[in-house]
Amino acid sequence: MEKIPILKMGRFLLVTVQVDMHDQLAMQLQEDLTERIVAARARGVLIDISSLEVVDSFIGRMISNIAAMARVLDAETVVVGIQPAVAITLVELGLSLEGVRTALNVDRGMALLQERLADEQR
């Protein structure tokens, strides 16, 4: 069965969505990710959706949910690489992903997570 890979990078988890996200896949990701966060004691999750060209309200809500779950597990989620068209669609759908941090690309997202980690260790 198709699966979205979750990579571990230090204290962070890196999820890159390379295929069209359908509902089943999103549910699977939600389950896998929460398990991995606990197993790896991850402090941050970075979800790269730059190759995602279409989103619907369900996927938008899943992203919100995943971020909320990660926060409960004390891992910050940053969603990166949202395409302009996707951003407009999400806003028009009324899903502005409140509470989810966003960044333009993986680099910026990583910097955000590291900043947070550094703040905590201080």
Place this chain on the structure above:
Amino acid sequence: MPATGQTLRKIIAQSQKELLAEWLQAQLGAATLRTDLMKEGELREQSRELLALLQAATASGDLAQIEGSDWNSVRDFLAKVSRSRAQQGFSPSETATFVLSLKQPLFVRLRGELSKDAQALAEEIWATTDLLDKLGLFTVEAYVKSREELIQRQQREMMELSTPVVQLWENILALPLIGTLDSERTQVVMESLLQKIVETGASIAIIDITGVPTVDTLVAQHLLKTVAAARLMGADCIISGIRPQIAQTIVHLGVNLSDVTTKASLADAFSIALKRTHARLPQQLGATT
């Protein structure tokens, strides 16, 4: 072919030269003549051409049916004339008068031909009036159409002109909005802003609304949408250029702008943007090199 219109056809076919001369005289003497917009020679040429086309059309076509294929060339010519007059700055009535002024010389001739038969004269005059009115109306319609095309084109141009996204500094974009924000424009603004964010990798966008005349709930909602979309792309938005009246209306309307950084002037917004991006200023750049 009905008997009505026969005399009209005959007049147009046989005494074209005289008709043209009389028509031109009527046009040149009329109050609607605009020598400032159009030369006499051009008017003469247009009148001559229309008469020639009318002759061809009346010879074969039905006088009451100017939509028919026999009238194609007349209609095309009139459309062309209206278009050029619309561009030259004629008013609609001046444009229609070009066609309608042909009535008088035609009526004079008809009266001469049919002075003995009042019944036939009335019928001929009716047919002529009917025809010329239709042609006149057609001219006005063509005129209005070309004006509408002009307006639409200008609207499109304005739409493109009015939404520039400029890069102020490394990582800082500015979006000076001029004019009313409707949903269509918001869409264009949003698209160009997001595209620019991708291109430049900017992390802060300043939306300057100094040039937006009024902010109502709808406009505010459009602004907030743009801010939300930019945030999804990882860029923070600062709204600047809020005039005192607009601040008052925003509060009176109960629009919640508390999630967005707002500044009174573009300069303030720029300075906070520089701080947030830890930008290096020219002096500092100069000092390090």
